Amino acid sequence: EAGVVQSPRYKIIEKKQPVAFWCNPISGHNTLYWYLQNLGQGPELLIRYENEEAVDDSQLPKDRFSAERLKGVDSTLKIQPAELGDSAVYLCASSLLGRNEQFFGPGTRLTVL
């Protein structure tokens, strides 16, 4: 069974530029999560989807971050414009609806110069 797929694995951009990350969850997993992980810290939840509905986006900085999960499968997380402080690893995870165990992708490491 394929795991959670994320792309790109690495991204380097200049500040004020836009950037987008893509995630393909495990087949059949209704719930999808985006987390942000700063160096030396644990992941922090940004947004959670159940199918195509964002059911928890309270931690998403909506002035510059946006996300979508059209058709309830793949998801895209966007930052526009990026700031220096956005440099981090962006993790995508998925789980079966109603199940607590989450499966994580390898993440996208973003560097903002």
Added chain:
Amino acid sequence: SQQGEEDPQALSIQEGENATMNCSYKTSINNLQWYRQNSGRGLVHLILIRSNEREKHSGRLRVTLDTSKKSSSLLITASRAADTASYFCATAIGGGADGLTFGKGTHLIIQP
């Protein structure tokens, strides 16, 4: 914001020894999970313990949960070099597929 805090922040032991790491959290929970993260790799789920459980085993892993103290411990027995990684506790306030709140992690190094 971080819910939990792992202790110690870093731990270095000899291969074959046991490793114990602790996690404290702040609010009532439905369950607590432990994840492992190797350098350059994603997080891998290790074990889940529910709030009505006190101890759980999985292979060389033993997890305890004390809800009165809001704390958990992860014991890895007979450590191996491949156990070198960062270990995170993560709490879920609700059941189902709620988002997790992670601690800052314990970095474990197993010396050969």
